[in-house]
Amino acid sequence: MSRPSRITGPLLDVSVCLLRARSHGDLVHGWLLMKQTGCSGPTVYGVLDRLEDCGWVTSRWEDLGPDTSRPRRRFYELTSAGLTGVRELLEHRRPEELRDIARRSHGGPVPRLAPGGAS
């Protein structure tokens, strides 16, 4: 499995948001990621570029009704490879946030990852 070319703080921030959204079944778009992470737009989209390039994230356009005149938003979500990769990444870099996400979604502690990333 390929990994993002650089692991940065904003990449971890965005990864946390994407993992949280997936665990809750939510859809996130660029503006929401900017607000949740506090990162600037160019930074967030730079991270999304890297995550898409390594296959961790997939995206799709928002379905708008014919009467809607505003531009479409684009939704981002983790792929299965991205889910594994992000969990492994957060396990090493931000274990507390990973456990917090697990607690909120399952109501219990998240099991530690086995070496190699298998959960």
Add this chain to the structure above:
Amino acid sequence: MITLTVIAVSIAVLAAAEYAAVAARAAGSVARWSARLRYDDPERAAIRAEELSALLEQQAWNLLKLATALRFACAAVRVRAHRTVAGLYEQMAAVTADGRVVVKKMAVVAVAGGMALTAGVIAESALSGTPGGIEAGSGSVQGAVPDLDAALLPASALPGFQAEPAVTDLSFAELAAVCPAAGASQSAASAEATESFGASGSAGPDISETLLQSPPSAAGRLLTQLADTARVCEAFTLNVDGATLRVGMAREAFPVYGDGTVALRITVEMMGNSTVFDSDLVAVRHGGTVMLITATAPRLKPGLTRSAIAAAYARVTVLRATAAASRAHLAQISQTQWIITGVLVPSVAEAAIAVLASNASSTLARTASAVSSSQALGPGAP
């Protein structure tokens, strides 16, 4: 009063822009431009352009939309500048590759000129003259031949000859026993490489090439000592394997190559046998590199030594020029890293890169032209 007026006018202009939605339209244009600038992939650029438009819609104020769009524009310019710098490295690599092609062509010209250089081996040597290989085998001597072994003549450069073990019948060491000046000619070179050749299927002639690498001043002294040898050891006898040899040594007229040339004609007569061997010993200095060619035969064919020296000199010159050109490219890339710092307007960055690439190309062209001219003019050319 003036300050207050300026502030009031600015506020009025901004308010008008906000009210007239000029800022919103400008923001949309800037956002689309940013996406096109940032992404080389047209599909992704189109996606991001629409996405940024949607993102701007989330902003409540038109002026904020413009500010957000400008932020994307700045980031796009920065990304583009980085990408352009990366492109510079590719361009430099391409220019260097072209230079190597030029070197191959020069080698072919040399063959046509009777110097019998081998294009493939020259090209291989040129490749070893890339930045990583410049220092190899030459210490820190500026302008040194990158790899002395690769600079030696291949057997194919001397038609009718094949590589053979070194000829030791008349070595400096034996000469030194009867002529100390000859012994003093041996140089404490920092690097040395030797190859010997014999004529296929006959008893001669034999040719030997030795390349010595040392600081230019030491290389110059070697040639001076060699010239002194001919003056001091004009005639002497030598015992080799029970035979007595009468040796005569004299300076020989020879075309001047590089930074200096010394040519000696050594005549060896076997006493009581009337067998006479002629031996040419020619030393050419090019910077800190000294090429020593000896040719020996019962009756030395005129022009043989000159052909060998011409081929050896051309080969060393090409390798030195290639190494120097590679150094120039490295210096230009280093300069570029200083020039392109921070955020530059892409067109300015690309223009700067085009100039640098053009300069690098010109450097190689001039190098190729100079080497080609030196080979075409032959002796006496710098």
